[in-house]
Amino acid sequence: MEKKASGPLRCLVTGAAGFVGSHLCEGLLALGHTVAGVDNFFSGRRENLDPFASHPRFFFHERSITEPGLLEDLHKAHGPFHTVFHLAAIVSVPYSVEHPEETYHVNERATVRLLNDAEKLGVRSFVFAGSAAEYGIQDRMPLRESNAGDGTRWLSPYGEAKYRATMAVASRRRRPRGVSLRCFNIYGPRQDPSSPYSGVISRFVDMAVAGRPLTVFGDGLQTRDFVFVDDVVEAYRHAAASADESANGPCGIYNVGSGRPTAIVDLARLICRLTERPESITFCAERPGDIRHSTASIEAISRDLGWAPRIGLEQGLRRTIQWMRGAAQPTGVKASPDGDGSENKPRREL
């Protein structure tokens, strides 16, 4: 059994200016780690970097993950990375349908190249942002990690590219040890509500705060599994630690969700209540290609990594609403040059 790394580590976060990536950078900085962040602002925003851009242990590179030699350049600039957290991706499913080749290039091929370069450069662990979209069309819930396979009917190039990249990451038997986290519907502060393809919570909260009716596609009885962004950051840290701990131990694919289905219409009602708005919900035509139900089994990640979500839907929504109203409040551990974030320490973490 190899020894678990301790003390401050040097990490790379791709997609650092994104919704989840920016929270992850902040969480790692708060724990004392040094973070190099990469983003080309394809969908990320400069404002997301603002809370920690001038942190003395944060280094930002505006580059694309598709550039050959990227990891080698960063290795030369900063020294060896202990962990690569690879979150950069084309994240819009409809965009991936319109631009399949670009999606495979960014989401699959660039991931495989980063992985190979990580091996050459001695990176110890590689944690990848997989997705629930890897499951495609499925009848039975909750979804278990074994439910996606080569016979899966994916709904988009996004889902298929994520699946292939996950398999490349999780099937490694050499360093870096790879873990893919198949996240379900992540929500929280900084999620961009402006695109029609944004997460349903950011769109609903945006509509409610602006006093507009909430638009539900279809009958609203379709269900999703929502997980708060701080819990996702914890899952990334647990995954990195587990990949670091042993040469043959947990290393693979894990769902990250709440394990609970929430009907979209119930979500809309809850957001109306929490924003103290009259219940104003408009139903419109179902969107073609939308799956009916999606719920994670979180048995494997709880058992192997000791992770479980801590923030319930109502609490997470309150924080999201508060952020959307412009009264941003701390979302878990905050980056500070000397803060150790110990108040949020889970059992096993990077």
Ligand SMILES: NC(=O)c1ccc[n+]([C@@H]2O[C@H](COP(=O)([O-])OP(=O)(O)OC[C@H]3O[C@@H](n4cnc5c(N)ncnc54)[C@H](O)[C@@H]3O)[C@@H](O)[C@H]2O)c1
């Ligand atoms: N948000 C969710 O509900 C959810 C669910 C499952 C999986 N994921 C995955 O988690 C990761 C983060 O998602 P997010 O919600 O924060 O989305 P996001 O769009 O906010 O973040 C993705 C980031 O990647 C960057 N990026 C895209 N192409 C790039 C390139 N070629 N080079 C460098 N940077 C590039 C974007 O600019 C953006 O900052 C993604 O891989 C996504 O597929 C998200």
